[in-house]
Amino acid sequence: MRTLWEILQFEFRQQLKTPFLWAVLPVFFLIHLFSITSTGITLWAHPQANINSAYAIAVTETTLGFFGMLPVIVFVATAILRDGDTATTELFFVKPITRQQYLWGRFAAACLLATLVGLTGLLGSLTGTLMPWLDQYRIAPFSLQPFKFCFFAIVLPNVLILCALFFSVASLTRSLAATVGLALVLMAADLVLANYVSVGNSGQDGVGALVLLDHSATLIVDASSRNLTVAELNVLLPQALLLDNRLLWLAIAFGVLLLSFKRFRFDFTQSWITRRLQWKKARRKRIPRRSSPVLQRLQRATRSSSGTVLPQLGSQLRMDLRCVLRSPLFLLILVLGIGQMLSEFSAHVSPIMDVPLYPVTSQMLGFFRYVMMMFVLIIAIYYSGVLTHRERESGIAEIVAASPFPDWIVPVSKALALCAVITMLLLAMMLTAITLQAFNGYTQFELELYLRSVFLYNGFYYWMLCVPAVLIQIVAPNKWLGMLLLFVLYVVLLSLGPLGFEHILYGFAIPDVIYSDMNGFGHVSEQVHALIAYWACFCVLLLLLGHLLYPRGVYASFRERVRDALARLTPPVTTVMALFALGFVAAGSWIFYNTNVLNAYQTTDDLERAKASYETKYGKYENRPSPSFNDIDMTIDIFPEMRRLESRGKAILRNNKNMAIDEFVVSVNPKMKVNLLDIGGATLTTTDAVQGFYLFKLNTPLEPGMTATMTWDMSRINRGFANSNHDTEVVENGTFVSGLAVMPAPGFDYTRKLDDNAVRRRLGLKEAARLPALGDPEFLDKLAFGVDGGSEFRVVISTAADQTAVAPGVLKREWRENERRYFEYVAERPIPPHLAFTSARYEITRDRWHDVALEIYYYPKHAYNVEAMLATAKRSLDYFTREFSPYPLSHFRILEYPRYRTAAQAFPGVVPYSEAAGFVTNLATLQNIDYSTIHELAHIWWGGQAAAARMQGRELLNESLAQYSTLMVYKANADPALINRMIGSFQRGYLENRSKDTLGELPVMYTEDQGYISYFKGALALYALQEMIGENTVNQALRNYLTKFAFKRAPFATSRDLVNELRSVAGSDYQDLITDLFEKIVLYDVQLVETSAVRVSDGYEVSLTVSAQQFEANGKGEETEVPLHNWFDVALFPNAEPAVEGQTPLYQKKHLLKSGENNITVRVSQKPAYACVDPYHKMADRRPENNGKAVHAN
């Protein structure tokens, strides 16, 4: 015991002397401190939870624990590998100590050190929560409890687990490379697991168990907090599954450790692993036949001074590459990289309904940034250290130094070798991507695209990161310190953006370029090319610095090193330096000219401040009355190659209010340059061109019903390239702008107000205003900014000769003039001035449904789903015109636009649809029925014909009805299994997101544009209702609603109007149900307690005991139990797999459940193996996992 203690404290004290430890402690303290205190850096914790809640601290500790791998590796490697490296092994192994004492002593010391680092990190977090500049709203009174919890539940176990695992590998293989390999494996496994758990698989049975595999507990904390509300997050400790996970991993880690202890040999035989690897190699090596060469006279070798430099570099490079490429670690890196690519690929789905996408190359290009970054950083940190210090560590430094070659050969060779590793990895991943495409039947590989994106736009960035790595290692005295410094550098670089330092000139990065099939790399590539030239010059300068500082020989003091460096400043070197410095300055000036002179440089903070200022100065005009569009006659000229747009026109504004208006605001999007803005009979009293604010005072007040004429001429001009926030609306191919972006509109633009309350507090604003209360008479006549009723509309839109321009309305005329194409569109009836203008080189497919022209405008290579979209549109029109009301227009158009935005949006008769969503979706899982086509077409009714007043609940009338319509079309045209899956997906979307709500949940009728309610819960409510009272009944209510509100002027529809319609058709039995569904927040807790079956004459009699409860929740998530009296599906399935999906139920019927225990008896003819209550999640059950059970028949 004493020996063990001696070994432990000696090792501990040894490592305490190393500079690495004393550098690591402050670094980790600061990392945790900054992570907690920086408003820019939020990890994935809920943005509204208390910063010092156990949950938030746990998020920080588990996520940052990843960085803890570096010090653990260093401590462990030093503890167990140092003897081998310093040739002290023999000295130890002949002493009378046992293996146990040696290993436990060293291990315990490494653990203590790692705990010290972990504790320091936790202290950093603690200190962070005490900082006064934090948002005090989210700081609970100080308590040590969250930190104690995190230490004992997260930090300490993680330290022990990592130490044990790494120590085992290090002692088994006696190799540092293998230990680093383990780190990579753990990291890759974490990423794969995270991918699998997050996308679409959450909620499926069995996934819950998978989170146990996460050794760092990050996923556990996430999973246990998923469905909780903010109130709960602030108070509860994230305990679910945590204990199991800790015990599991501690058992695994220590099991492996004990195993490794058993196998540890206290002698010189190589570890059995490395012996096996070498034995294989030795067997394969061919011994050349014994030859007797003639001894030749050693002649003086002829050497020319200039011609030998490149071969010298070649030889050094070859040696350095051997070091890297022959090690098993490199193979492991390749394997992990490929694994990551596979995992990313399988997790890549459409943002709409999580449906898989076709593996078009433009999609694949997105995989080379995010995940690769982690690999690249680790490779750079580790290999730069290994390569640069190689000569010194092998003992050949002096021999090499005394050889006649230019000083720059060695540092350049190291940098090239490092870049070569990265290049190989990129190549491997690219080949994997191509293979995946081929495997999925897609063969248009577009290799030049891959090469350009992978090696130029991404590869160059990664090579860039290697250069400072080599430079830092040249300066650092040993590789550990170098690695730590490099790690700090990377953390700083990655933090610059989030902390508000956003200019590309100092960011040392190449921004990620989005490739759009339609628009290619876009004009952003200009910026990127300039940056590449800029940073390339800088990297050459860094390499030259490395050349100057590269240690050759022995230095007694730093002064000598500087002297040597200055001696290396020969004329060729200074010339090259001057040349590239010039290039650097030239490129930098060009970039600065573009980003700061031609454009305005604005950080995210600047933009937020501008919005705050707009609100503070002009917010008082928000609810003042203004006239509405009555007639619009405008011209749009698009110049795609110049990314320029001209907008001119005349609009008649009518006073639709019942009071006179004597002054009103006209808002213009700040991106537009106003050349002319005039209101007939009014004077411009206030102008703020920067904010696009114009206040007009009428010479004579505008009486109700009177009109005024507005004329305008404005331009959107894009010059050069900006620093960020590029204009992605007016582009070379695939322009898509909304009307309000390019024309003036009466009224204060309240959409520009900031919604994030944390940002508002920081900028001194009050909390964001909520939507007006339901029924507020002030707002019954308001729809949205710039849209307050129907307007006549006519536009002449022109574009380049090879493009087609599209706008809402019937195409009246099309002609060519001045080598441009002109189109005239006129709306056939008044439409809400919700306009969209697009222009691109489209391929057009036309079809008809009765007398409606169906048109799809798309990028020629994205024809996959065009037929499906047309077929879907027809089926939807069949349903909607039958069930709701006639289609009001003569055309329906779907337009593809570039992937800079990923949504689909409905305008009158025109639906722009992103190339990244529907056009490359693989619709097989949706039975070839396109989701967004139905949804957006439905909006022509819900939002188009009948408009919702701007107040609480309006989204029920827009989105929920559109979602309901979509579900109904699927119900009419697809398998029940598909719609059940959708329902399940909606339910998950609702339950998971309700806890993330910053406003607090509201009942459906009162929803304030809360997406998870509008898109999910509202639709579920309507669906549940039609299951109870019948589809026809619900649709009758919708017809009545349309009769009352379609095409009518103010007062506009409210959610209460719709609910009243539903109430009048539903009958007295269902009034309470309607209240529960729409006016309250109701949740259930249903559990199938017991089930059994007995054989009877004609089959089986199955009895189920179901415990059920109903809760009502308030917005903060506090629940009270209320009596339950509602109907639930009860289903029996033939197979015992819990995967309800894919099975046809033997029995499915609604049964009435009441609070407490319910006994249900059911008869079926076939033998059931699995029983489930509400198998398709139609009801909001907070814990659906306990609804089903296997049935045992006696």
Place this chain on the structure above:
Amino acid sequence: MLKLSGLSKTYPGNISALQNINLEIQKGMFGLLGPNGAGKSTLMRTVATLQEPDAGSITFDGIDVLKEKTAVRKMLGYLPQEFGAYPRTSAVTMLKHFAALKGIHGKEREAVVQNVLIKTNLWEARYRRVDQFSGGMKQRYGIAQALIGAPKLIIVDEPTAGLDPAERRRFQNLLVELGTDVVVLLSTHIVDDVEDICPQIAIMGQGKILLAGEATTLIKGLEGKLWSLVTEKSKLAELRAMHRVTSTRFKSGSLDVRVLADTQPAGMAAARPTLEDVYFCALIENDLPAELE
């Protein structure tokens, strides 16, 4: 010819490694003797262009070594005291790499590497990993890389430490075979090495050259000044008080003491001086400790 003038070097903390070293070294073998810490390695490294002196100059065949390092490195072969090889790399691969760094490529490189491998008797073992060589083989690999490119200046620092007698002999023969056309600067503290093969020697102590010249001459210089006596350990202190004891050695139980004196002390016989005696005398005369008390 290698000429060192006024070389001085002081490490931080006022440690004088070299104090005003002046030497002229002709072609052939030159032995540099001295105790540990005398400054031999510092001197070796400085001449091998690896370290800067604080003062002084070095010329080799008219080339200023300190200023024209690359030119010197082209003619240099250096075997340091501590050296190694890249892990898991074979001898021939390392040697080919060193040859490349020395500016030899292509077919010529093959021939050169083959030559040095044969010369150092490593031809059979050329594909084996250097980190698995025995001590003797490793030294041979070391001298092999130093011989690449037929250097005109070879600097060998403590090369025979750890070699068995046969290997030492072989090593010495190898060095001698290099011929009289090359300057070989050999530093060691094994006097036998120097005695057998170095016509010229210098003895260093505490950063200074204590003695330099032809070995035979220096040995002759001690004739008539060296006396020996066989006695017991108890008498040693007394002897030390009376005479300048240069060395003591235990021989079959009794103590063989050598003393430096101009005239024959009582009870002592004349001893035939060897190079080792020259070494010890040089240390004694400069008040440097030759042995532990």
